[in-house]
Structure formats: C-alpha cells, structure tokens
Amino acid sequence: MKRWAIISVLLVFVFSAVAFMQPVSMAKSIANGKNVYANNCMNCHMEDGKGLEGAFPPIAKSDFLKRPPKDLINVILKGQSGELKVNGVVYNGVMPAQDYLSDEEIADVLNYINNSWGNKNLKPILPSQVKQLRP
Numbered sequence: 496m497k498r499w500a501i502i503s504v505l506l507v508f509v510f511s512a513v514a515f516m517q518p519v520s521m522a523k524s525i526a527n528g529k530n531v532y533a534n535n536c537m538n539c540h541m542e543d544g545k546g547l548e549g550a551f552p553p554i555a556k557s558d559f560l561k562r563p564p565k566d567l568i569n570v571i572l573k574g575q576s577g578e579l580k581v582n583g584v585v586y587n588g589v590m591p592a593q594d595y596l597s598d599e600e601i602a603d604v605l606n607y608i609n610n611s612w613g614n615k616n617l618k619p620i621l622p623s624q625v626k627q628l629r630p
C-alpha cells in the first residue's frame with residue numbers, strides 16, 4: 496500500500512514538472528528569438544515587424560504565419576523568392592536563405608515572430624522540426 500502512495504506522489508510530481516517546463520522553455524525561446532531577429536531579420540523586416548511597403552513583406556499580423564510550421568521553417572532555411580502574396584499584397588523580392596543559423600536559433604526566431612506585434616501562436620516550433628527539414 497505504502498509503495499503505491501509513493502509512486503502516486505512521484506507521478507504527480509513528474510506530471511506537474513512537465514506541465515510547468517513547457518511554458519518556461521517557450522518564454523525562453525521567445526526571448527532568445529528576439530536577439531536572433533535583431534541580428535538577422537530586422538534590417539529588412541524592421542523593428543516593428545511591418546516590413547517596407549513594396550519591398551519587404553510584413554511579419555506583424557502576416558497571414559503567411561498561419562501556414563504550417565514546415566513552410567515557415569523553409570523560408571528561413573531555403574530563403575524565398577518569386578511572387579508571394581502577404582495580406583493581399585503581392586511581393587516579388589528575394590529573401591536569402593538564413594541557413595547559417597542553428598536549428599535552435601531558427602526555432603527561437605520563429606517562436607518570437609509568432610508571438611510578437613499582435614501575433615499569437617503558443618504552439619512551439621522545435622529545433623528537431625528544423626533539423627528534419629535541412630537539405
């Protein structure tokens with residue numbers, strides 16, 4: 496009987512630890528992503544994420560972010576060129592691949608843009624997802 500009591504207490508402990516870990520690591524990822532953004536994206540997409548009309552599409556409230564995570568990861572890993580419609584406006588620019596960033600940095604910057612300037616998506620993008628898509 497006593498053993499069961501100990502096991503249940505342990506189980507409760509492990510489950511609550513896991514439940515708490517997720518939001519903490521997401522907050523950390525977003526915070527790290529802010530630096531990655533400042534160093535690698537801000538020149539084009541601007542500090543406020545609004546881009547530059549006619550040249551660089553906005554990331555703030557961009558409908559592109561509603562696409563599956565795979566598409567977002569690929570923009571960073573492979574770059575993006577040719578016609579692209581963002582919030583109803585057609586862009587035709589060139590974004591160079593940012594594949595020199597680590598899997599972690601790419602996951603962090605995506606978690607950051609997914610949760611900044613009014614964007615909200617608390618489902619984390621994980622470094623393992625980035626790794627899978629590397630050519």
Ligand code: HEC
Pocket residue numbers: 531532535536537538539540550551552553554557558559560567570571575576577578579581586587588589590591593604605608
């Ligand atoms: C040299 C300028 C440049 C840099 C640096 C750059 N981008 Fe882009 N980005 C662009 C352009 C231009 C497009 C649109 C390309 C097209 O028209 O096909 C784009 C498209 C995007 C899109 C999809 C469209 C949208 O607005 O939602 C996302 C998301 C994005 N970039 C995120 C990033 C992130 C994150 C970084 C930093 C890791 C970054 N970009 C760095 C120029 C840049």
